[in-house]
Amino acid sequence: MKRPPSQYDEILLSKTIKPKEKIELLANLFLTERKLSRELIDLMAVAGDSERGNCMSALTLISKTEPKFFTGSIDFIQQQLSAKAPRVCWEAAETIGNLAPHFPSDCAQAIPALQKMLQGEGTVLRWSAAYALTELAKANATARVELLPFFEQALLSEENNAIKKMFQKALKSAAIR
Numbered sequence: 001m002k003r004p005p006s007q008y009d010e011i012l013l014s015k016t017i018k019p020k021e022k023i024e025l026l027a028n029l030f031l032t033e034r035k036l037s038r039e040l041i042d043l044m045a046v047a048g049d050s051e052r053g054n055c056m057s058a059l060t061l062i063s064k065t066e067p068k069f070f071t072g073s074i075d076f077i078q079q080q081l082s083a084k085a086p087r088v089c090w091e092a093a094e095t096i097g098n099l100a101p102h103f104p105s106d107c108a109q110a111i112p113a114l115q116k117m118l119q120g121e122g123t124v125l126r127w128s129a130a131y132a133l134t135e136l137a138k139a140n141a142t143a144r145v146e147l148l149p150f151f152e153q154a155l156l157s158e159e160n161n162a163i164k165k166m167f168q169k170a171l172k173s174a175a176i177r
Contacts, residue, residue, distance in 0.1 A: 008040065011026055023061060024061070026055060027058040044080075049085035049087070056080060059091070060094050063098035067099055068102075071103075074096075074106040074109075077096060077110075080092035086125050089117060094128045096136075097132035097135040097136075098135070100132065100136045100138070100140070104139040108140050108143045110132065110136075114132050115150065117129035127163055127166075130166045134147075134167065147170070148171060151167040
């Protein structure tokens, strides 16, 4: 069944709008609604990988400055962690990391999916998962207890220096607490 065109389609499918501008326009459109709309959730279910990636990038942008936008919507972001498109996954992980200080209990449910992502191939995907996990460790004492041994173990096999530094910093800040 074909869905009717939405206000998002005009932006997402435009050939004249540059990708970064699309993300900003989408973020502004999402913010006018003040919450994740049913229309956006439906769109994410049927859109192509590029369009879904742009939507997730807009949500990541929003998560940096407007965390209240995501009240009641953390589950939707967590569901995106298992998307087939890597960009959707890494944007969802970064969004979880940005939201962890504001919704530490809700975001902690993403830990198993983020740990699995850390085992993946792509550097950006793994960096985003590491970022989210370290932010969760900072924000949630219960998650910290679970994650610190995980970070220590991951340091033994991790080859990416940026990811290693994130884990080392998380371990060091935990030792100070």
